[in-house]
Amino acid sequence: MLQGYYYKANMSECEVANLLPYMTRFNGFLLRDLRNSQSQLLVASVFPLPQMSDWASPLVNIPAFKRNLDAQTIVSLWDLLYTSGDPVVRAIIGSFIRNIYSFAARNIYCDNDKIGRVSSSSILWYWRCFWMPLFQLRIHKPQVFCDIPLDLLEHVCGLFYLREQITGLVSAEMIDDAKHLRPMIGRISKTHPSVLRECGGDPLYHLLSQITSPLFEILAFLATERRISKYQSLIGIERSIPKVNLESMCERVIEYLLGIWNDQETLYPILAAIVPWYDTMSRKELRKQLQALEDANIGKKLMHSCPSQTPLNYITFLRCTGIVVAVCVDEGSDDIHVFDDHQGFPHPPSRAYAKDQTYMHLVATQRRQNLRWVPCSELTNSEEEYKPITIFLDRSEFHISRVRDLSTDSCELHLWSKQVLELRSTIPKFESEWHILCAIARDDNLFDDILWMTDKTLVNAITGEARSNELDIDAAFGQCWCDRNWSAHYSSSFMS
Structure with a gap:
């Protein structure tokens, strides 16, 4: 909505900035109506969530999200998608869930209450509003996800690793919650071994297994080491991890990897956050230790799980x-x-x-x-x-x-x-x-x-x-x- 005003009416930067608090308030009203079962479907069908990048819409929506969107509302959306037999309702709610998770994953760092920096409260809110309720549903009501399209679940779970830097910041904030989830993993595998696998797949269980693994504790430590101040700006310059700490953490990573070295699907997304493509020193250290392994074949296979030096969209101009x-x-x-x-x-x-x-x-x-x-x-x-x-x-x-x-x-x-x-x-x-x-x-x-x-x-x-x-x-x-x-x-x- 704001994008349309800005681009079509050629509004000035000052005019758009002046509109921000009013648009935030308006979207806040919509989000409050999202809690109401009688207006939930209408709000989901009209709420403005642009998926293209622009500077204004995140500043409008993220503050409104933080003030008015909670875990209970997110759970109600998943429940409605599960319980409704109306294909129109399922299409609208499914599309809204996909868009709201995508928007939050891409824009959570845009918070005009914190002047654009990633605050611990923003990250913790993102985790506890969008992800904890999803995992709680998977643990306590696994049958819900049998009637939810697998491609939607795969898309949502993939958003957890959308940006390596965000994944690291989330891990540092949610590590205590993850430790409380860890004992439940064993109970899930024993009590519900095939409920979702019979439906075609279980991406939520796969993601839950990853975030409760020891690798996530290492990721949380390294993410904190990369911070130079309390609130790390996502376009700011990171801190170099001291060599002693980096060597120690890479040793722990390899010790864990040796136990699951043949599980490439599990390894890659976590390693991409632990040693992201842009952290040359971390990648060098991990590769050096992998090359020194006694079993060269395992070392080579693990090397393939490490992120490459540059992504396909690497910027080549100053x-x-x-x-x-x-x-x-x-x-x-x-x-x-x-x-x-x-x-x-x-x-x-x-x-x-x-x-x-x-x-x-x-x-x-x-x-x-x-x-x-x-x-x-x-x-x-x-x-x-x-x-x-x-x-x-x-x-x-x-x-x-x-x-x-x-x-x-x-x-x-x-x-x-x-x-x-x-x-x-x-x-x-x-x-x-x-x-x-x-x-x-x-x-x-x-x-x-x-x-x-x-x-x-x-x-x-x-x-x-x-x-x-x-x-x-x-x-x-x-x-x-x-x-x-x-x-x-x-x-x-x-x-x-």
Whole structure:
């Protein structure tokens, strides 16, 4: 609905933003009516759930979901799908269930109550509203799913692994609930061994077995290790897992895998979240340990279960990372600072930058793969794996630092000279708390281009080599709002 207004009426960004609270309230009213059995079918047939990506609809719907959608409502939808003999009702409710699970799985991180960051409450709500009731139904009323289309169940279960990062964040929040579900797995297999298998399949039991496995505890630990702050932005830069912790977790993964090495269907989705394609260091470590196994044949088969380096939709052009070096008007001084303008995504950045002053954006092919916040202690003797991002200003070199603090969502970045970095890296307190923004080597130990972009030049953030800027600016800012400050800073003729 909002998409139609925005695109067809050519509404301005400001007009759409002003509409958000009203549309959220309107959708909240609809969701409350979804609880009423007399209006449930009507709401399911008209509720606006666009499946295409846009910035506005998630900000409208996710807050409305959190305030008005609960586990009881989700259970009532599955019950209606099971009990109704009317093919029209089943078609409407089945389609709505498919769409609402898909929308939530794709957009749960969009929460304007938390300014776009993934909050523990959002993730926990997503788990307990959409997934726990589904598993409780499977445990206590397995016959329900015999009359529900198998393709719908397979689609819904597949959404749990839709995004590796979301799967990791969910695992960290739901791990205690998963431990309580674990004892029930044995009882299910003993008391209901064939109720659903006779109907063609049991994807829910398969998923339930996965999330109660020891691999999910490892996934939860690693997901927490990758966080740099309390609320991890999904388009933000992750933390590099300390090598000691990574080695230990990979050993535990392999120990478990050796017991189920021939079950490829079970292995792949969990491994894809434990060592996602964009986490080069995790994949390298797991593959190294697999290659060292005494039984080479098992090692090779397990290697096939590991995610590949790049997905089919891998981006091959440079894009904004959100890291900006500039003079902020609000700071009240002419000092140069460094900022993360993706911190509040999907909301636009609130800062304004001084004109006729230093202003440049860090661009990379894949911010999730090419960049990490690396603990100072990890920088020692690791030049083949990490290289600190360098800012070249007035014949001096600076690096970008921040503190890891899981108790707050603040994102205060600091500029350190090369000398300060070398000094602080020798102090134990700083080694554990302070992190440096670094480039990460690929599997072949080479580094992708990571560049500082101004209107006229591109400067390599590792070597300092400069070249003219011939980038497609629209593509560089294709997934963020940073083009607004860019347009304000540079002439309109350059943007045309």
